[in-house]
Amino acid sequence: MTGLEVSHVSYRYGARKALDDVSFSVEAGRFCALFGPNGAGKSTLFALLTRLIVTGEGRIRIGGFDIARTPRAALARIGVVFQQQTLDLDMTVRRNLTYFAGLHGLSGRSAAEAIDAALAQLGMAERADEQVRALNGGHRRRMEIARALVHRPEILLLDEPTVGLDAASRQAITDHVHLLAERGLAVLWATHLVDEIQAADQVVVLHRGKVLSNGTAGDLAGGQGDVRGLAKAFLSMTAEGREVPA
Numbered sequence: 001m002t003g004l005e006v007s008h009v010s011y012r013y014g015a016r017k018a019l020d021d022v023s024f025s026v027e028a029g030r031f032c033a034l035f036g037p038n039g040a041g042k043s044t045l046f047a048l049l050t051r052l053i054v055t056g057e058g059r060i061r062i063g064g065f066d067i068a069r070t071p072r073a074a075l076a077r078i079g080v081v082f083q084q085q086t087l088d089l090d091m092t093v094r095r096n097l098t099y100f101a102g103l104h105g106l107s108g109r110s111a112a113e114a115i116d117a118a119l120a121q122l123g124m125a126e127r128a129d130e131q132v133r134a135l136n137g138g139h140r141r142r143m144e145i146a147r148a149l150v151h152r153p154e155i156l157l158l159d160e161p162t163v164g165l166d167a168a169s170r171q172a173i174t175d176h177v178h179l180l181a182e183r184g185l186a187v188l189w190a191t192h193l194v195d196e197i198q199a200a201d202q203v204v205v206l207h208r209g210k211v212l213s214n215g216t217a218g219d220l221a222g223g224q225g226d227v228r229g230l231a232k233a234f235l236s237m238t239a240e241g242r243e244v245p246a
């Protein structure tokens with residue numbers, strides 16, 4: 001089953017074209033890295049996928065639902081972790097997640113069960129009753145990912161989720177989210193850091209609003225599947241005047 005389908009999507013800010021005929025899909029059980037340098041159009045794409053902005057050009061389907069025609073059904077199937085933290089530091093982890101569960105119509109026992117399950121998936125179960133203020137940056141981020149899972153979405157979007165974290169926290173979060181994909185989620189992970197990408201991952205390279213490449217990281221790295229091959233491939237694709245065709 002296809003989790004996320006983006007077909008021929010374009011978007012303009014006035015005269016500036018931020019996305020130009022973007023098409024790709026992410027199936028259930030896949031970890032897809034959306035790789036692009038600053039200004040590539042990642043945030044614009046995320047804004048369209050979460051319906052913060054809308055476009056008349058192209059089609060977006062989430063869990064089979066067209067976001068323009070059936071926005072409620074489409075958005076109910078998506079979990080989002082934005083770049084900026086949006087936590088109440090003075091509440092406990094559980095209170096933060098309970099509030100969010102309520103926004104999705106979950107309360108009482110079903111909310112508590114969904115929260116426990118989401119926290120367990122991120123290795124955060126034992127921190128449920130701690131104040132967010134007492135958590136380190138990595139644990140706060142894991143809590144935000146758990147929060148995005150409370151309503152049991154089919155697709156998880158993460159916009160550069162490891163920004164500002166130390167190496168160990170980045171590794172832990174990257175590993176947790178790869179595991180979520182292995183368990184069946186479709187994951188779209190925006191990044192410009194090659195060491196967050198594993199050989200079997202799908203990689204969509206976005207540059208100046210266009211998809212330059214869509215395939216597995218291993219293939220992109222020239223069959224080597226290591227980070228150095230990937231970094232070189234990305235550089236040669238996105239360096240000025242050296243773009244390669246999709």
Ligand SMILES: Nc1ncnc2c1ncn2[C@@H]1O[C@H](COP(=O)(O)OP(=O)(O)OP(=O)(O)O)[C@@H](O)[C@H]1O
Pocket residue numbers: 013016017018036037038039040041042043044045
């Ligand atoms: N509100 C806006 N008005 C005009 N142009 C914009 C606006 N937001 C983004 N842009 C332009 O659209 C293009 C895509 O920007 P976007 O923020 O989507 O890229 P990005 O890949 O998320 O970059 P970054 O990693 O720096 O956040 C850029 O050229 C940017 O300058």
